[in-house]
Amino acid sequence: MRVFFDETNLTTSTSYSLLLVELKFTIRKARYRAVRQFNRTLIELYWGLGGK
Numbered sequence: 001m002r003v004f005f006d007e008t009n010l011t012t013s014t015s016y017s018l019l020l021v022e023l024k025f026t027i028r029k030a031r032y033r034a035v036r037q038f039n040r041t042l043i044e045l046y047w048g049l050g051g052k
Helices: 007-050
Strands: none
Touching: none
16 A cells, blocks of 8 residues: 655645745735725825816
């Protein structure tokens, strides 16, 4: 019988999974910041146009 997951593979797999979770979180956080900045800039533009 062949063993597909030994302790080393499990640790590597778990580390890889954690890396992916952290990477996804970092990307989501950056996207959120970018959207907020874009919205802020767009609102400032509209306020500027409305004030003229």
